[in-house]
Amino acid sequence: MIFFALFIASWVVAALLDTQAYFLGQSKPIHSRNWLIPKFHVLAESLTSQQIDYAERASSYDPGRYLARLD
Numbered sequence: 001m002i003f004f005a006l007f008i009a010s011w012v013v014a015a016l017l018d019t020q021a022y023f024l025g026q027s028k029p030i031h032s033r034n035w036l037i038p039k040f041h042v043l044a045e046s047l048t049s050q051q052i053d054y055a056e057r058a059s060s061y062d063p064g065r066y067l068a069r070l071d
Contacts, residue, residue: 019047 045051
């Protein structure tokens with residue numbers, strides 16, 4: 001029972017840290033579809049308790065490469 005509780009607690013902590021890293025820009029880039037959704041910005045600010053400067057984030061897809069594939 002103690003191992004199960006420890007596993008659950010560890011999983012929750014890891015999920016919270018990963019969420020913080022994602023919204024603060026320390027892990028993978030934000031997908032471009034999320035940049036356009038106002039609720040995403042509200043969620044990011046509520047999870048990190050600070051304003052996020054999205055100008056520092058990189059888009060996950062380079063539009064030039066994507067358009068080159070369509071030609």
